[in-house]
Amino acid sequence: xxxxxxxxxxxxxxxxxxxxxxxxxxxxxxxxxxxxxxxxxxxxxxxxxxxxxxxxxxxxxxxxxxxxxxxxxxxxxxxxxxxxxxxxxxxxxxxxxxxxxxxxxxxxxxxxxxxxxxxxxxx
Numbered sequence: 001x002x003x004x005x006x007x008x009x010x011x012x013x014x015x016x017x018x019x020x021x022x023x024x025x026x027x028x029x030x031x032x033x034x035x036x037x038x039x040x041x042x043x044x045x046x047x048x049x050x051x052x053x054x055x056x057x058x059x060x061x062x063x064x065x066x067x068x069x070x071x072x073x074x075x076x077x078x079x080x081x082x083x084x085x086x087x088x089x090x091x092x093x094x095x096x097x098x099x100x101x102x103x104x105x106x107x108x109x110x111x112x113x114x115x116x117x118x119x120x121x122x123x
Contacts, residue, residue: 002056003069010048011074014107015081015088018100023091026099038103045110053114067115071108078104 018025025037049070053059058066081088082104085097092100 003052003066004073006052007070008073008077010070011077014074015077018092019089020091022089022096022100026092026096026103028093028096034099038106041103041107042110045107046114049111049114064115067112071111074104075108 024033026034028034049067052070053063053066056066082097082101085092085100086094089096089100
């Protein structure tokens with residue numbers, strides 16, 4: 001349950017950030033910032049997942065389950081968010097929806113990948 005709640009809170013925070021300042025990240029005028037958004041999502045996802053696995057002592061298959069639980073709330077909610085992209089992200093141009101959607105896929109894929117690789121404890 002902890003990881004589902006964490007996933008929801010991460011989704012809520014990210015959605016709020018992009019709702020109010022998404023134009024700073026997703027803009028055709030600034031390709032450097034757009035590219036940086038794609039590159040920075042990977043270390044950001046690592047920072048919001050790996051420490052949790054460590055502190056909660058989650059390894060093996062439980063780690064994969066935790067990663068799924070972190071990603072699932074956002075993946076489900078972003079179905080609606082993307083359907084109403086123009087109404088939710090009023091500060092982004094409508095043609096940025098494809099970049100935002102691909103960025104989301106990268107973020108969720110990275111979350112899921114963090115659940116696959118786990119150091120096993122030595123016996």
